[in-house]
Structures are given as structure tokens and as C-alpha cells.
Amino acid sequence: MKSLHPPRPGRLLWALWLLSVLSASSVCAWRLKAADLRVYYAAARSYFYHSGPMYGPNDVFGWPMFYRYPPLFLCLFRPFALLPLRAAAGLWAGLKVFLLGPLLRMWCRRFIAPARLLPAVSLSALLLMPYFVHELESGNVQLLLVELVCFALLLGDEHPFVSSLLLGLTAAIKIWPAFLFPYLALRGRWRLGIYASSATVLLTVAPVGWLGWKNLFHLLAQWYAQEKRINALLGDKWYPSQSLRGVMLRYLTWMDYSGLPDPNYRRVNLVSWPSIDVRHLWLLLAVLLVLFSMALVYRCVDDAAAYSIFFCFLLIVQPNVHPIIYVTLLWPALFAGIVITDQRCPRFVRWVLKGAAAVAVLVPLVPGASFQRLAQVLGVDFLGVLLPITLALVTYASRSWSPAPIVRSCEPPPKADR
Incomplete structure (x- = not known):
């Protein structure tokens, strides 16, 4: 008769991780709140599928909302807008919890x-x-960006190219990761900061491939004018x-x-x-x-x-x-x-x-x-x-x-x- 051995701790951790991903996806889809995700979803459907505006008030869900990020993020979010809102909310939450698994594994093995x-x-x-x-x-994008920045910091010495792309991508969506670049120089990684800055510029204009130069610069001008107006009014x-x-x-x-x-x-x-x-x-x-x-x-x-x-x-x-x-x-x-x-x-x-x-x-x-x-x-x-x-x-x-x-x-x- 074969003896029964308890499962290895590593397998239990991976099972717990997968269970967390499924739980987060299910709960966020079932108890649909997603106030921020609704803004991304409505703006993407308005611009890409209904020839509407990307910026400005959007009353798709019954109250005025403003999409406040550069065009790049909405272009990347476009596949989620093809799904029903509940499915998009569940998949969005599951993605963020999914990335926590390898991130925590890298952190624990390192430190x-x-x-x-x-x-x-x-x-x-x-x-x-x-x-x-x-x-x-809420369905905000902040956790996803934080995870990508943490990945970039952990990969900075072994894979500087991947790290610079991750930092450039996050800084092209929100400005705050760009403030990390001078601190990288202080830590002796000034090349990584330069590469990340270049990646930020290139990724900011990357939507030109499917929007065209005229539309892209028009959208960037609308985004800047909207942010200036909102901050002045509030x-x-x-x-x-x-x-x-x-x-x-x-x-x-x-x-x-x-x-x-x-x-x-x-x-x-x-x-x-x-x-x-x-x-x-x-x-x-x-x-x-x-x-x-x-x-x-x-x-x-x-x-x-x-x-x-x-x-x-x-x-x-x-x-x-x-x-x-x-x-x-x-x-x-x-x-x-x-x-x-x-x-x-x-x-x-x-x-x-x-x-x-x-x-x-x-x-x-x-x-x-x-x-x-x-x-x-x-x-x-x-x-x-x-x-x-x-x-x-x-x-x-x-x-x-x-x-x-x-x-x-x-x-x-x-x-x-x-």
C-alpha cells in the first residue's frame, strides 16, 4: 500500500494563487462596481466603435465621466471593450491578481x-x-502600473531592455513612473533611466500606427486641454x-x-x-x-x-x-x-x-x-x-x-x- 504524502508547499501556494485569481475575477464581475473601469470602457466603445469622442463628458452610464489618460492606454484597453462589461471587469481584476503571483515569487526569491x-x-x-x-x-489602472514598475526594478540588472520598456510603458500611461528615473541615476543606473525615457517618448506616439499622426496629435492636444481645464475649475x-x-x-x-x-x-x-x-x-x-x-x-x-x-x-x-x-x-x-x-x-x-x-x-x-x-x-x-x-x-x-x-x-x- 502506497503511503500518502502531503502536497508540497510550493504546489499549495500556486493553488492558492490560482484560487485568488478566480475569486477576484468572479467577485468583481458579480458585484459590479468598477467606477473607474466604466470610464475606460465607455471611452473605448465611444471612440473605437461608435465614432464618438475620446475626451470630454461621456454619459454612457447615466452620469458624466471623463477619460483622463493619454491615447495609448485606451488603445491597449480596446480588446476589453469588445467584451460585455461584467466580463471585462472580471478579466481586468483577474489580470492584476495574476501578475501578483510571479511578482511575489521574484521578490521572495530575491529578498x-x-x-x-x-x-x-x-x-x-x-x-x-x-x-x-x-x-x-474600482477597476483603476494604478495597481497594474505599480506591478509593472516593480517588475522593472527587479529585472533592471539582468534584463535592462525589458526593464526600460516596462518603465517607458507605465510612464506613457501615467506620469508618476517618470519621477523614478532620476532616482535610478542616483542608484548608479543612469543608462536605464535614459533608455526608459526614450521608451516613454516612443510609446507615447506608438498609437500613430493605427490612429495616424493627425489624429494622434489632435487627441494629445484634447487631453492636455481637458486636464488643464479640469484642474483650473476644480x-x-x-x-x-x-x-x-x-x-x-x-x-x-x-x-x-x-x-x-x-x-x-x-x-x-x-x-x-x-x-x-x-x-x-x-x-x-x-x-x-x-x-x-x-x-x-x-x-x-x-x-x-x-x-x-x-x-x-x-x-x-x-x-x-x-x-x-x-x-x-x-x-x-x-x-x-x-x-x-x-x-x-x-x-x-x-x-x-x-x-x-x-x-x-x-x-x-x-x-x-x-x-x-x-x-x-x-x-x-x-x-x-x-x-x-x-x-x-x-x-x-x-x-x-x-x-x-x-x-x-x-x-x-x-x-x-x-
């Missing part, structure tokens, strides 16, 4: 010892899960942004929420300074924080810490950050798992990271729309999650500053001699 895998990944999951679920429900009237600028405006100025889809947010301002003065103060602080983050990245010994600092400061200095954009903390959250399992880590850093994870998990569980609105205007995600993670990771990284960047952490470990 995490097998004995510390479970506690490290557990903390990362607690920090990310609320934002991850919210992002999947000004400070936006959702309660979870960034430094948003928190400063809510605490230091009198906010008018009457023009928002949900005008029921409370005012929490301590003073009523002129908005222009607060914005100028924020701009000064943002410049100083960028310079400070560049100095930190330059002095970090390993790339895992350096790029974690970049992602954290990116969210801090961005003008407007919706809570779903906190999936950008994917790399810092994974690094936080490494930090908390390091025996040399200061106790203070561990408690700060555990506290940030508790805030991230517990606040969305509190019932009541009024409480959730209050948490947003108070900036709980910014003050209780982003700032503590940044403080903890900077404190941990400062224990091993280097006078010059040492590029080693994204390289594969050398094989031992037999």
Missing part, C-alpha cells in the same frame, strides 16, 4: 529567507489588503486627498465640498488661511521633501530600502491621492515585511509598522458612512499609515547608511561553489 516568509508576507498583506480590495472594486475642490497637500488644505483652510458628488464631508480646519498661501507652503515643503528623499535614496545600502523610500515620498508629495492609489505602497509594504522579521530591527520600528497595519485594517471595518467620511477628511490613511511606514523604513535604512550608493540588492545572489 526573503524561506524561514521568514510567512511573517513577512503576513504584515505586507495586512498593510495592503484594504487598498488592494478597494482598487480591484482648484482645491476635490475628494479628501490622502497626501500632504490635501491634509494641509483641510486643516489650514476652509474647504468647500458643495461641488463634489458627495458634499457631506465635515470641515476640520484649525485655521482659515488663504488657500494660495497654503499651496505655496506645500510647494516649498514638497521641493524640500523631494531633495531629502533623493539624499536618502543615494545613501541607502540596498535597493529594496531605496525604492521603498521613493514610493513613500511619491505619495507624500503628490497633489491629489485617492485612497485606492495607496496600492503604490506595494514595494514598501513588502520591504516592511522584511524589516519586521529582522532580529536587528529596533523595537520602535516594529511597533510603528504594526500600528500602521492595524490602522489600515481596522478603520475600513468601522461601520457608518459618516465615520468613513470623517476618517477621510482627518487624513487617517496619510497620518496613520503612510507617515508611520515612511518613518519606520527611513529609521531602519539609516542604520546602514553608505557614503555612496552600493548597487547590489536587485542582483541575483551568487551561487555557492560545490
Whole structure:
């Protein structure tokens, strides 16, 4: 009689990954929300299949929506617009969860010892899960771009061409990955930054192959004019942004929420300074924080810490950050798992990271729309999650500053001699 052996841990992990992909696809298709995906879907069907506009108000689903990305993304999204909306939402969510599998495998093989895998990944999951679920429900493209950027950083030394293409693709869809290029130069990878910049330009104009030069430049001009008009009309009237600028405006100025889809947010301002003065103060602080983050990245010994600092400061200095954009903390959250399992880590850093994870998990569980609105205007995600993670990771990284960047952490470990 043959003995029964339990399945290998690797097979269990792959089975769990496939189950997660199927679950995310099914839930997002069945409980259809996908507020952001609807915008991409409506704009693609309007432009490619009904000869309508790509930019401007679109009332396909009964309320005005604006597609706000360059033409490249909508051209890439076009196959999803051929499907029914539920199928597109399920496939879109499944794609993002699918990419997490190989990404986490590459990260763990590169940075995490097998004995510390479970506690490290557990903390990362607690920090990310609320934002991850919210992002999947909305159908935004942010998580997909973050995953591609993380792939690019992990492949930068072994496959620089693939890495530059991934960085160029993401920067051609959203501008924020382009801010990584100077940090690559600080880490000694200036060639990768140059190649990625070139790829960004080439991929931005790549739709000329099926749109033509005239249509492409016309669409790019429409996109620029729309973004300029929207920003001028909205000004400070936006959702309660979870960034430094948003928190400063809510605490230091009198906010008018009457023009928002949900005008029921409370005012929490301590003073009523002129908005222009607060914005100028924020701009000064943002410049100083960028310079400070560049100095930190330059002095970090390993790339895992350096790029974690970049992602954290990116969210801090961005003008407007919706809570779903906190999936950008994917790399810092994974690094936080490494930090908390390091025996040399200061106790203070561990408690700060555990506290940030508790805030991230517990606040969305509190019932009541009024409480959730209050948490947003108070900036709980910014003050209780982003700032503590940044403080903890900077404190941990400062224990091993280097006078010059040492590029080693994204390289594969050398094989031992037999």
C-alpha cells in the first residue's frame, strides 16, 4: 500500500494563487462596481466603435465621466471593450491578481529567507489588503502600473531592455513612473533611466500606427486641454486627498465640498488661511521633501530600502491621492515585511509598522458612512499609515547608511561553489 504524502508547499501556494485569481475575477464581475473601469470602457466603445469622442463628458452610464489618460492606454484597453462589461471587469481584476503571483515569487526569491516568509508576507498583506480590495472594486489602472514598475526594478540588472520598456510603458500611461528615473541615476543606473525615457517618448506616439499622426496629435492636444481645464475649475475642490497637500488644505483652510458628488464631508480646519498661501507652503515643503528623499535614496545600502523610500515620498508629495492609489505602497509594504522579521530591527520600528497595519485594517471595518467620511477628511490613511511606514523604513535604512550608493540588492545572489 502506497503511503500518502502531503502536497508540497510550493504546489499549495500556486493553488492558492490560482484560487485568488478566480475569486477576484468572479467577485468583481458579480458585484459590479468598477467606477473607474466604466470610464475606460465607455471611452473605448465611444471612440473605437461608435465614432464618438475620446475626451470630454461621456454619459454612457447615466452620469458624466471623463477619460483622463493619454491615447495609448485606451488603445491597449480596446480588446476589453469588445467584451460585455461584467466580463471585462472580471478579466481586468483577474489580470492584476495574476501578475501578483510571479511578482511575489521574484521578490521572495530575491529578498526573503524561506524561514521568514510567512511573517513577512503576513504584515505586507495586512498593510495592503484594504487598498488592494478597494482598487480591484474600482477597476483603476494604478495597481497594474505599480506591478509593472516593480517588475522593472527587479529585472533592471539582468534584463535592462525589458526593464526600460516596462518603465517607458507605465510612464506613457501615467506620469508618476517618470519621477523614478532620476532616482535610478542616483542608484548608479543612469543608462536605464535614459533608455526608459526614450521608451516613454516612443510609446507615447506608438498609437500613430493605427490612429495616424493627425489624429494622434489632435487627441494629445484634447487631453492636455481637458486636464488643464479640469484642474483650473476644480482648484482645491476635490475628494479628501490622502497626501500632504490635501491634509494641509483641510486643516489650514476652509474647504468647500458643495461641488463634489458627495458634499457631506465635515470641515476640520484649525485655521482659515488663504488657500494660495497654503499651496505655496506645500510647494516649498514638497521641493524640500523631494531633495531629502533623493539624499536618502543615494545613501541607502540596498535597493529594496531605496525604492521603498521613493514610493513613500511619491505619495507624500503628490497633489491629489485617492485612497485606492495607496496600492503604490506595494514595494514598501513588502520591504516592511522584511524589516519586521529582522532580529536587528529596533523595537520602535516594529511597533510603528504594526500600528500602521492595524490602522489600515481596522478603520475600513468601522461601520457608518459618516465615520468613513470623517476618517477621510482627518487624513487617517496619510497620518496613520503612510507617515508611520515612511518613518519606520527611513529609521531602519539609516542604520546602514553608505557614503555612496552600493548597487547590489536587485542582483541575483551568487551561487555557492560545490
